[in-house]
Amino acid sequence: MRLVGTEAVALWVRSGSPGATAAWHPKPEDTDGALPLGALVDLDENSGVAHVQSGIALGRLERFVRSRGLSLGPLSADLCRTTVYDALAVGSTIRPSPRFGDLRSTVLAVTGVLHDGRVVRTEVAPRRATGSDLGRFLLGCGHRFGYLTEVYLRLSPLANHLFPVTVTGGPPSALLGVYSQLEDLGVRAATMTVGGSRDPSMHLTFVHEAERDLGAEVSRAAGVEATVGISLGTDRCSVDRPIAEALVPKPMIDAVLSRLKNGRVVGHVADRWIVFFEAAEGDAAVREPAWAASTEASDFSQLEAQLEVILGGR
Amino acid sequence: MPTPRFDPRAFVEGLRADVGESNVSTTRPDREAYSRDLWPRSLLDSLSGPAPGPMAVVWPTDEVRVSAVVRRCASAGVPIVPFGAGSGVCGGALADPSGIVVDLKRLDRVLKVDPEARTVEVQAGINGELFERRLERQGFTLGHFPSSIVCSTVGGWLATRSAGQCSARYGKIEDMVLDLSVVTGDGVLRRTERTGSPGLDWNQLFVGSEGTLGLITGATLALHPQPETRCFRGYLCRSVEDGLDLIRRVLQDGHRPAVLRLYDPLDTMMARQKAAPGGETSAHAGPLKALLQGLSSPEGMGARALRAALSVPQVTNALIASLPRKSLLVTVTEGSAREATLTDEAIARVAKDLQAQDLGEGPGRHWLAHRHDVSYKQSRLYRAGAFVDTFEVATTWARLPRLYEAVRGALGLHTVVMAHFSHAYAAGCSIYFTFVGTGRDVPEMRARYLAAWQAALDAALLCEATLAHHHGVGLSRATHLQKAHGPAVAYFQALKRVLDPQGILNPGKIYGAAV
C-alpha cells in the first residue's frame, strides 16, 4: 500500500488500521525511487524551514536543500537512507552537532495521525509557545499513539568547509575538558567525537578556520597534542551495526569509555555526555556500572501504557 | 450509594492537618489577595468590585505536603489553582471559588549547585531575582531575565514557558530544563528523565502546562558561567523591515547575542525620548505629543491628554503610521571577551551592509539600566482611565510581516498600538504588541478591551501564528487556542485523564471548558 499524504493516512486509520500491532511506517522504496509520504512539501528559504513528509530520506532532503545553500547540519553518509520518520518517531540514533543541534532540536512543528484517525497539527513556530509541547510528545513514541506524517525542520546555512582538528594524548576526560573550555569561549564545533580505548582521540570540526586554530591553541595550552587538518574528519558512527546511546554523567566518562571498545562521545546535554556504542557490547557494559542506577527518574511506563489505551493504540 | 456531602469546614481542617495550622488561610484578605494574577482583564473587572477568592489558600513547605494536599483535593474533587508569585498576565492563576490556591513560594531552596556539571537543583517557589543573585555569587547565571524577574518564581516560569530578555543567547526556560519534580493530579510525586534521554519527553509536556497536569515542585536547570564581558550598542535602522533583516541574518549566521531588541517607529520615538528628553522626537505636535506625554506621566493634564488621544484610536494610529519609519535596534553581546567582541563586530558588519546608523554604546547601556521601568506603570494608566495590555505572538521569518500588519491593524481598530521585537531565533521571531485604550466608563472600557483581544486573536489565528510567545495561555487565549490546536486538544485531554484523573488541576485553563 502506498499512502501519499496525512489525510490518506487518517482515512486509512479510520477505515480500520491494524493499530499498534502494525509494523507500518513510512519507508523509502528501492524500486522506482518513489517514496510514500516522501515529499518535500515546501521550502521556506528566508526562514530556513523545510516542510517535509515523514517518509523522506534524510540524504535526499539534504541533497535538495544543499542546492539552495542550506543544510540539515552535518550528517554522516550512512544516514542518507534513514527517513525523517525513522529518525524522529522511531528514534534512530543520529549524531548530534554541538553547533547545529540534533535532528529533534530542529523540529519546529509536526503533523501526526492518532490511532482514532484524528489529525494533530502543531503550530509552525520558532519555539513552542503555548501549552504543553504535544508535538514533541509524538517524537520518540514510535507509533504507540499514532503516526508522524509531516514535519517542519529548521535548516542552517550550508557551511562550505569544515575545518578539522584531532586532539590526542590524554584520557577522554582531559580531551573533553579541552572541548568544554572551547565552549566557554563561545566556540561550538560542528561535530565532535571522542573515542574510547580503540581510538583515544578527539576529532573536532569547525565551520570557521579561526575556530579550528583556536581549538588547537587551547589543546596545546592544556598539554595535549593537536593536529590541524585541511580535509574533513571521518565519521566512524556507522549505522551498519546497531548503535545505542546513553547519557553518562561527566565524571564517569573515563570509566564508561574504558568498558566500551567502540563507544564514543558525540556531544552533551548539560552535565551528561552523549555516548554512542554498539548495542550488543553496550548491553553488558552500560547497564552494569554504578552510574546507570544513579538516575532518580520515576517510571512513566504505566502512564504511557494508559495513554496508549486511551488513544486507541491497543 | 449516595456520595457523602462535601463539608468545607472539615475539608479545611484536613488541610491544616496536612500542612500545619499556620500554612492555611481562609481569611478574607488572603482570599482576596489570591483571587487573581495580573491579567489586565481581571484588573478591569476589579474596578467594579473584588473577585470571589478561593475557598482557602495553602502554603505547603515541602513536596510531601504538596502531595498530601493534592491527594486530599483529588479525593474530595476540589479544584487546585497552583500559584507562583501571581505575576502571570493571562488569568492562569485566577482562583476558582469552589477550590483552593496552592502557593508554592515556601518551596524556595536552592538544593544543589554543581559547579563541575554546571547544573542547579532548585525548588519551584523560589523568587527569580533571589535565585539569580544566589547563582551570581557562585559565578553562574541561569541566563533567564524576564522583566518580571523580581515578582515571579521558577515554577511560574516553567509553567508558562517564560522567556527572558537574553533569550537569543540562552533560550527560553524550556531550553534550560534538565528534569522536573512534579506532583501529578493523583498526588504522586514524580521525577522526569533527563532531557535528551531516548523515549518520550515528559519534561516538555509539563513545561507550559500552566498547572493543568501537575504542580512543579522542583527542577534541575543548566547553568552558564557569568559573562566575562558585555558589549552594548544601538543602531537606527532605515525601517522595521531592515531591522528584522539584520536580526535574521545575525542569528542565521550562528551568532548568539544576548539581546537584539527592535522597536517599531512609535516605540522608537518613546525609547529615544526617554533616553534624551527634549530631543528631536518631542518636537511632534498634536495627539502624538499628548499620547507620549500621557504615557510617560498619566496624571492630571497628562491623563486628560492621554484619554483624548486614546478615544480616537484610528486617528492616532494613522498619525503614528506617518511617523518617520526609522527603527531603533538595541544590542547587547556577552560571554568570553572573544565571543562578545566577535559577535558585536558581526552585528556591526550586517548593520553597515543595511546602512543602519551606529548610535554607539548609549542605547544599549540605557536599555540595561531601565529595562524594568515601563512594565510597572500599568496601574497609573488604569487610574488615569485607560487600560493597557500586551499580546505576544510568534511565527517564522517569512510569515512575520503579514502577522505584524494583521495584528496591528486588528488592535488598531480599538486601541493605540506599538510593538517591539525582543525574542528572535534562527527560524523566526516574536512580536510584542502593547495596546492602550480608553472608554467613557468602565463598561465601555471593558467592551473595547474585549473587542481588541477578539480582533487580535482572530488575526493571529488567520496568520497561523502562535497565540502567545511567553506569557502563556491562561484564560485570555483559551477559546482561540482550542480552535488553533483543533484535534490536538483531544490528545491533551487524553494526557490530562492520565495525569489528573479527577480533573482537579487548574480546570478551564489553557483550553477552556473543553478540558
Ligand SMILES: Cc1cc2nc3c(=O)[nH]c(=O)nc-3n(C[C@H](O)[C@H](O)[C@H](O)COP(=O)(O)OP(=O)(O)OC[C@H]3O[C@@H](n4cnc5c(N)ncnc54)[C@H](O)[C@@H]3O)c2cc1C
Ligand atoms: C511587569 C511584568 C513583566 C513581565 N515580563 C515577562 C517577561 O519578560 N517574560 C515572561 O516570560 N513573562 C513575563 N511576564 C509574565 C509573568 O511574569 C510570567 O508568566 C511568569 O512566568 C509567571 O510566574 P509566577 O511565578 O508569577 O506565576 P503565576 O502568575 O503565579 O502563575 C502562572 C501560571 O503558572 C501556574 N503555576 C505557577 N507556579 C506553578 C508551579 N509551581 N507548578 C505548576 N503550575 C504553576 C499557575 O497556576 C498559572 O497558571 C511579566 C509580567 C509582568 C506583570
